[in-house]
Amino acid sequence: MRKVYFDHAATTPVHPAVAEEMMKYLTEDFGNPSSIHAFGRVVRKGVEHARQQVVAAIGASSVGEIAFTSGGTEAANMAIRGVAYANRHKGNHIITTAGEHNAVLGPCKQLEKEGFAVTVLPLDQYGLITPQQVAEAITDKTILISVMHANNEIGTIYPIREISEIAKERKIIFHTDATQTVGHIPVNVDELGVNLLTFSAHKIYGPKGAGAMYIRKGTFWQPITYGGGQERRRRPGTENVPGIVGLGKAVELACENMKSEAERLSGYRDRIISEVLDNIPNTILTGHPVNRLPGHVSFCFRFIEGESMLLMLDMKGIAISSGSACTSGSLEPSHVLTAIGLTKEVAHGSLRLTMGKDNTQEDVEYFLEALPPIIARLREMSPLGEGCNPCACSTCTIHDEEHDHGHGEFEEDEI
Ligand SMILES: Cc1ncc(COP(=O)(O)O)c(C=O)c1O
Structure with a gap:
């Protein structure tokens, strides 16, 4: 793979x-x-x-x-x-x-x-x-x-x-x-x-x-x-x-190598951003559309949990990270995503993809092919789907605001 x-x-x-x-x-x-x-x-x-x-x-x-x-x-x-x-x-x-x-x-x-x-x-x-x-x-x-x-x-x-x-x-x-x-x-x-x-x-x-x-x-x-x-x-x-x-x-x-590398990675970045925004509905680009780091792409996909997306991409051999930092020991969504005005539910559908010197155009195309079916599948299965009224806490699938969450507090440990 x-x-x-x-x-x-x-x-x-x-x-x-x-x-x-x-x-x-x-x-x-x-x-x-x-x-x-x-x-x-x-x-x-x-x-x-x-x-x-x-x-x-x-x-x-x-x-x-x-x-x-x-x-x-x-x-x-x-x-x-x-x-x-x-x-x-x-x-x-x-x-x-x-x-x-x-x-x-x-x-x-x-x-x-x-x-x-x-x-x-x-x-x-x-x-x-x-x-x-x-x-x-x-x-x-x-x-x-x-x-x-x-x-x-x-x-x-x-x-x-x-x-x-x-x-x-x-x-x-x-x-x-x-x-x-x-x-x-x-x-x-x-x-x-x-x-x-x-x-x-x-x-x-x-x-x-x-x-x-x-x-x-x-x-x-x-x-x-x-x-x-x-x-x-x-x-x-x-x-x-x-x-x-x-x-x-x-x-x-x-x-x-900074100048040529920044140009190359910005090209990959812009292609991913426009392809994803054009083809996957209910997607939000997070961060500035222009004044952003060359190899940096970040989105929030509505009605999706970032961790599930991360794991499914991992099964395809693609390593990305999600601001909904379950993987880094926290159940809270990223403080940055909530600070830019996203709700907890939306912030939990975040994906961050950051490219570097060994990435190629083929990697970009492979990702662009792998992502849409994963999003579609997760949305089909999602308890966060349109019309639902999910609990504000992302880890719960119970549609009841009143229930006892029962999870402990974790220290944030972000990267
Ligand atoms: C913006 C920023 N500041 C500080 C750090 C911490 O750097 P280090 O991992 O070397 O302690 C990081 C690492 O993720 C970072 O992204």
């Missing part, structure tokens, strides 16, 4: 050239980069080369602005909590958006428990916020604004420059979570006008467990973990050297 991996926003395979580079640092060059002997020095060189590769990829001014982390989540925690604690004397107010990944919402929620006030801006139907919304939310206590560069679930790209200009005017620190954009679309810290930017290696054919935080020189910030002097004391602990060199190589390769 054909195998089609369409879940690149969740993770990507490690590029062979990245794996080769990493292997060297797992075997021959195993020293501790803090050691001053030859074994350590050669490894230090590898780490600093990776830092240069990141500087080049995002247009930073110097290697001193890059700290390596264990991934996008740790980097966002460092950015948000590090700014909050360091600027507490100036104010306690943070602004973010309802579309953020939990890597950003999680630390914001924690900061709220610690006495900070967080404004979460609502999204429009495309998942966007306006610069005006940001301007109106600012108070004299605002110390940080955090808006993602592109949304992982619905692919919408945000007008970061326009928003960061407002932050700059009001002298407020600005962070963007660029986990879904670095290596996919142009990312330049000066053009975006950000103070902090965070991303992860495993979305760009690098290893899992490696990421980076960019921090503009002069940004008021403090570490959130303490220990040794590694990473200029910003992220203490012996460095994950294979992960760091893998990230450096991955970001370099992704940027080399």
Whole structure:
């Protein structure tokens, strides 16, 4: 059976050239980069080369602005909590958006428990916020604004420059979570006008467990973990050297091929979007129709459960994901889909398909052939069909609003 991996926003395979580079640092060059002997020095060189590769990829001014982390989540925690604690004397107010990944919402929620006030801006139907919304939310206590560069679930790209200009005017620190954009679309810290930017290696054919935080020189910030002097004391602990060199190589390769790859994947994306919207009724495209990530397609199919669709596509060898995150341990529909105004029932019929470097036109055609009969079959069997009045809770098939749901709460764990 054909195998089609369409879940690149969740993770990507490690590029062979990245794996080769990493292997060297797992075997021959195993020293501790803090050691001053030859074994350590050669490894230090590898780490600093990776830092240069990141500087080049995002247009930073110097290697001193890059700290390596264990991934996008740790980097966002460092950015948000590090700014909050360091600027507490100036104010306690943070602004973010309802579309953020939990890597950003999680630390914001924690900061709220610690006495900070967080404004979460609502999204429009495309998942966007306006610069005006940001301007109106600012108070004299605002110390940080955090808006993602592109949304992982619905692919919408945000007008970061326009928003960061407002932050700059009001002298407020600005962070963007660029986990879904670095290596996919142009990312330049000066053009975006950000103070902090965070991303992860495993979305760009690098290893899992490696990421980076960019921090503009002069940004008021403090570490959130303490220990040794590694990473200029910003992220203490012996460095994950294979992960760091893998990230450096991955970001370099992704940027080399970015333009042609983005064009190719946008072509696939647009074909899938128009074919599906033309041929499958009761389908909603989620996210922005134009300002969206190149290989990113997301829909909600009415009267369908995302998990069943995911499993039936899986039986055809096609790997996609659904925002109705049963598969990721949660019974709640995605917070992003409800934030763009979809009801729980509609949000439960979501599908996210994210393409990458090994996908071909044949994969696209295979998917387009496989999908319609699956949707038709599921709709035939569906208790959520037109005319029904299903329970608002997606996992139940009982058409009675009053019954005892009996399922426990799960922590969201989204990708
Ligand atoms: C937008 C966004 N931010 C942050 C993360 C977290 O990155 P990591 O898995 O490296 O912790 C992800 C990963 O799914 C993401 O999509």
